[in-house]
Amino acid sequence: GEDVEQSLFLSVREGDSSVINCTYTDSSSTYLYWYKQEPGAGLQLLTYIFSNMDMKQDQRLTVLLNKKDKHLSLRIADTQTGDSAIYFCAESISNNDMRFGAGTRLTVKP
Amino acid sequence: DAGVIQSPRHEVTEMGQEVTLRCKPISGHDYLFWYRQTMMRGLELLIYFNNNVPIDDSGMPEDRFSAKMPNASFSTLKIQPSEPRDSAVYFCASSFSRTGELFFGEGSRLTVL
Numbered sequence: 001g002e003d004v005e006q007s008l009f010l011s012v013r014e015g016d017s018s019v020i021n022c023t024y025t026d027s028s029s030t031y032l033y034w035y036k037q038e039p040g041a042g043l044q045l046l047t048y049i050f051s052n053m054d055m056k057q058d059q060r061l062t063v064l065l066n067k068k069d070k071h072l073s074l075r076i077a078d079t080q081t082g083d084s085a086i087y088f089c090a091e092s093i094s095n096n097d098m099r100f101g102a103g104t105r106l107t108v109k110p
Numbered sequence: 111d112a113g114v115i116q117s118p119r120h121e122v123t124e125m126g127q128e129v130t131l132r133c134k135p136i137s138g139h140d141y142l143f144w145y146r147q148t149m150m151r152g153l154e155l156l157i158y159f160n161n162n163v164p165i166d167d168s169g170m171p172e173d174r175f176s177a178k179m180p181n182a183s184f185s186t187l188k189i190q191p192s193e194p195r196d197s198a199v200y201f202c203a204s205s206f207s208r209t210g211e212l213f214f215g216e217g218s219r220l221t222v223l
Contacts, residue, residue, distance in 0.1 A: 031209065042114070042201055042214030043153075088153065092209035102152035 004101035006089055009096065011107045018076040020104045021091030027070060029091040034063065037086040046048045046087070047074070074108075084108045114215035116202050122221045128190040131218045135181055135204030143212065144177055144187050145201040152195065153201075160208070171196075192222045 005023045012018045024032065030051055035043040049056045049063045049072075056063045062075040076083055089101040115134040123129055135142045143158040157167040162179045170177070174193070179185040189196055199219050203212040 033211075035212075040216070042203070042216050043212070045211045045212065048211070057184050098155075098212070099180045100155075 004089055004091060004099050006087075006101040007106045007107050008102065009107070011109065012079050012110050014079060014081055014108055016079055018074075018079045018083065018106055018108075020074045020076075020087050020089075020106065022072040022074075022101055024070050024072060024089065024091040025099065026091060026093045029093060031092045032063075032065060032072050033088075033090040033092075034061075034072075035088040035090060035100075037088065039085070044087060061079065077105075077109050079107045081110060114202055114204050114209070114213050116200075116215035116218050118218055120219045121214065122223065123192055124223050125193055126191045127222075128188065129192045129196075129220060129222075131200050131202075131220070133185045133187070133202030134213060135185070136184065136213055139204035139206055139213070140151070141208060142179060142185050143203040143205070145203065145214075146198045146205040147201060148198045149216070156187070156200075158208075167218040189220075192220075194222045196220060197222050200218075 031048050033048040034046045036046040037043045047061050049059055049065050060077045064073045084107055086103040086105050088103045091099050117132045140161055144156040146154045146156055156169045158165055159179045175189055176206045177187045199217040201214050201217045203214045205212050
């Protein structure tokens with residue numbers, strides 16, 4: 001498809017792991033990004049992965065990339081209430097463009 | 111650096127009025143982007159500039175929307191006349207490159223009655 005696709009909602013309990021999934025469009029994308037948007041704020045880069053990597057870990061965050069399936073995921077371990085936000089997947093496209101998904105709203109219940 | 115600065119943070123106006131949104135990008139960034147966010151359509155790229163020159167305005171909804179960047183430190187997005195369907199949060203972002211990390215402002219929430 002032409003769009004970066006994400007599920008719109010995810011709800012987890014505090015302390016559980018969250019997994020946010022994304023499928024992207026361009027198999028030659030160089031970088032793939034995860035942005036976080038907290039209520040009333042702009043998007044902020046959370047992490048990114050270069051396309052020649054399969055996995056990247058940064059403290060509680062793990063990014064997995066499956067290039068064959070054009071699938072990207074973000075795992076948040078030990079999810080906290082402060083992780084409640086909208087998470088956007090984005091890809092850099094070979095024609096010098098950047099494309100965002102619609103965002104996944106993560107709700108963390110105590 | 112203070113980050114990307116947008117004003118106003120909130121604007122409520124009546125249909126038919128002119129709306130001007132303002133943005134100050136991060137100093138040294140060559141790219142400036144205007145996005146619109148709604149529940150229905152998500153995040154949409156409206157227009158972006160490189161070195162103050164508009165490069166791609168294909169996302170601008172219609173002729174009622176216009177954007178300018180008279181210098182490296184200032185950009186405006188104007189809607190004239192405004193309509194209720196223009197109600198959204200408008201974000202400005204800046205970057206060193208077209209596909210690198212984008213730095214977003216806090217957004218301007220526009221409500222057109």
